[in-house]
Amino acid sequence: MRVERGAFDGVLIFVPTPHHDDRGFFTRTFDTALAAAHGLDPAAFVQDSQSRSRLGTLRGMHCRLGRGEAKLVRCARGAIHDVLVDARPGSPTFGESWSVVLDDKEFAHLYVPPGLFHGYQALTEQADVCYRIDREHDPAEDLTVRYDDPDLAIGWPLPVTAISARDLAAGSWKEARERLLG
Numbered sequence: 001m002r003v004e005r006g007a008f009d010g011v012l013i014f015v016p017t018p019h020h021d022d023r024g025f026f027t028r029t030f031d032t033a034l035a036a037a038h039g040l041d042p043a044a045f046v047q048d049s050q051s052r053s054r055l056g057t058l059r060g061m062h063c064r065l066g067r068g069e070a071k072l073v074r075c076a077r078g079a080i081h082d083v084l085v086d087a088r089p090g091s092p093t094f095g096e097s098w099s100v101v102l103d104d105k106e107f108a109h110l111y112v113p114p115g116l117f118h119g120y121q122a123l124t125e126q127a128d129v130c131y132r133i134d135r136e137h138d139p140a141e142d143l144t145v146r147y148d149d150p151d152l153a154i155g156w157p158l159p160v161t162a163i164s165a166r167d168l169a170a171g172s173w174k175e176a177r178e179r180l181l182g
Contacts, residue, residue, distance in 0.1 A: 001031055003038055007098040008086050010113035012038055014072075015106055027107050029074060030132075040111065045072065045132040053080075053122040053129070056161030058147050060119015061154075061170070063087050065141045065179075068114025072132040078124030079103035081157050085145070085173075088115035089181050095173070097154050102129075117145055117176075121156050143179065144170035 004013040014034065018027035032042035053059065060083065063069075073082065082102050086093040101123070102108055112118050120129065144167060147154065151173040 001028060001034055003034065006084070006100065006110070008084060008093050008096075008113075008116065009091065010111075011084065011098070011116075012040075012111040013100065014109040014111065016108070018107060029107055030072070030109060040070075044070070044134045046136060047131075047133045049131045049133065050076070051129045051131075053127050054162065055122055055125050055127075056158045057122045057127075058119065058156065058160045058163045058167070059121075060167065061085060061117040061145045061147055061152075062119060063117040063143045063145070063176075064114070064135070064138075065143055066138075067135070070114050070134040071112045071118070072109045073102065073112060073118070073120075074107060074109045074130050075102040075104060076107075076128045076130050077104050078122065078127035079105075080120040080127050080129060081123055082110055082120040083118070083154055083156075084112060085117035085152060085154075086115070087117050087143075087176065087180055091115075095152075095177065097152055099155075117143075119147060121158060121160070123157065143176055145173050145176045146170045149173045 083099045
């Protein structure tokens with residue numbers, strides 16, 4: 001397994017090496033020693049979740065206030081266009097977005113440190129996304145920004161076919177920025 005750095009400070013991509021044969025494949029999707037060697041505490045993750053989305057579905061852009069929330073994200077089936085927006089005041093990349101494709105070919109895990117908005121769009125007929133999260137969910141700390149906010153200008157690859165009412169009602173990046181910067 002190799003580890004790559006994302007465009008934002010603290011973002012890591014853990015890329016396993018699948019072994020294919022006539023039965024299918026086998027791959028190690030997580031390694032606690034490797035995570036620890038890159039500054040992560042594997043024992044800190046307290047919740048595993050999974051979502052299934054159909055082609056064009058968009059989920060996001062979500063962030064947590066307070067101590068934030070770190071997550072490991074991978075696409076176990078299909079493919080997604082995963083997007084991060086840096087919402088850490090004082091960061092040199094504050095307000096910038098970065099994206100990566102996660103799929104069931106590479107099985108890469110994306111480590112998302114606290115303080116980043118996260119969202120994704122399903123690129124295949126079905127996409128199963130697995131999350132490992134380091135904090136229990138507290139709805140009072142949720143912060144959501146519209147996926148199509150013109151100030152963020154995120155380039156989604158497909159027309160949006162499904163999105164939650166919550167995500168459609170999300171505020172603007174300008175409102176979130178004011179809240180983050182106090």
